[in-house]
Amino acid sequence: MTSSVRNMFMLVALTTLLWACGGDKEDALTGNDYLVTIKTDLGEMKAILYDETPQHKENFVKLANEGFYDSLLFHRVIQGFMIQGGDPDSKNAKPEQRLGSGGPGYTVPAEINPKFFHKKGALSAARQGDQMNPQKASSGSQFYIVQGAVLPATQLQGPNPTDIQKAVTKLVQQMPDNELNQQYTEAYQMGGNEAVDQKILETLDQLAEVTGIEIGQMDLPEEMIEAYTTVGGTPFLDNEYTVFGEVISGLDVIDSIAAVATQPGDRPTEDIKMYISVEEMPREKIKSKYNYDYRVQ
Numbered sequence: 145m146t147s148s149v150r151n152m153f154m155l156v157a158l159t160t161l162l163w164a165c166g167g168d169k170e171d172a173l174t175g176n177d178y179l180v181t182i183k184t185d186l187g188e189m190k191a192i193l194y195d196e197t198p199q200h201k202e203n204f205v206k207l208a209n210e211g212f213y214d215s216l217l218f219h220r221v222i223q224g225f226m227i228q229g230g231d232p233d234s235k236n237a238k239p240e241q242r243l244g245s246g247g248p249g250y251t252v253p254a255e256i257n258p259k260f261f262h263k264k265g266a267l268s269a270a271r272q273g274d275q276m277n278p279q280k281a282s283s284g285s286q287f288y289i290v291q292g293a294v295l296p297a298t299q300l301q302g303p304n305p306t307d308i309q310k311a312v313t314k315l316v317q318q319m320p321d322n323e324l325n326q327q328y329t330e331a332y333q334m335g336g337n338e339a340v341d342q343k344i345l346e347t348l349d350q351l352a353e354v355t356g357i358e359i360g361q362m363d364l365p366e367e368m369i370e371a372y373t374t375v376g377g378t379p380f381l382d383n384e385y386t387v388f389g390e391v392i393s394g395l396d397v398i399d400s401i402a403a404v405a406t407q408p409g410d411r412p413t414e415d416i417k418m419y420i421s422v423e424e425m426p427r428e429k430i431k432s433k434y435n436y437d438y439r440v441q
Contacts, residue, residue, distance in 0.1 A: 173428050178205055178424060178425075179422065179425045180193065188394055197389075198255070207248070207285055212232070213229075213230060215235050217411075217417055219231055223403055224293050226291055227401045229287065229288075231247070232246045247283050251281040252269065252282040262290050262378045262379055291376075293376050294376035303359050305362075307360055308344060312328075319355070324347060393434050
């Protein structure tokens with residue numbers, strides 16, 4: 145895949161966005177929950193893990209209690225997108241070492257729940273791509289925290305970006321000789337990301353026909369529109385990766401980490417280490433101390 149086509153594909157993901165459907169969680173404030181603390185040199189984040197993704201919750205708590213994450217790096221940082229860590233190979237990694245392939249030796253079955261979406265602060269599991277991993281199984285240890293961007297309401301209408309992303313992915317990966325690839329590449333070379341967006345919109349019918357992927361229209365519930373137009377996020381990832389928790393304190397730390405200088409491969413030039421711990425705390429206390437509403441994710 146040429147670099148320009150790769151850039152074009154990334155643009156589709158980053159500038160034309162979408163997601164799933166939302167919902168409410170039962171008001172279950174009795175008993176305890178796990179409060180996750182993620183410490184870094186740039187600040188501290190607090191997070192909770194969802195009961196509705198039990199295998200991811202159990203695995204993350206287990207690894208944290210074992211000290212697995214301590215001294216690992218946020219090894220992939222993209223401002224306006226997300227911060228990623230949890231690769232065991234990042235501990236004591238050399239400055240030029242490429243990271244992102246390590247894990248504990250197992251994966252976690254996907255627990256993609258349409259009620260959980262990629263708003264800012266979403267804690268989600270990294271994974272290999274669909275071609276190697278059609279079941280969308282999660283990495284055993286690598287995770288990312290969403291930064292994203294606040295979106296205008298106009299970007300939450302029109303053709304479904306998730307469908308577009310799937311169609312463009314199939315086009316690039318399985319139909320490299322199709323003329324649409326050349327059109328998108330030329331558009332990028334002449335006018336950058338905006339030109340590619342426009343060219344894709346102009347050729348949606350042709351894209352759907354050649355790939356066999358139907359491109360529908362967005363129909364989002366009000367609560368999701370509210371989140372993406374106020375808090376922000378990366379909704380094009382929804383229904384593709386398991387969201388298993390969220391940061392409830394320290395959203396500004398995400399911004400600080402996302403803003404650091406990076407080298408090729410999106411690794412920060414200065415290492416950002418993490419130290420993760422979990423503690424059991426009454427849900428009433430979590431709600432009161434961190435203003436977290438258990439009824440609404």
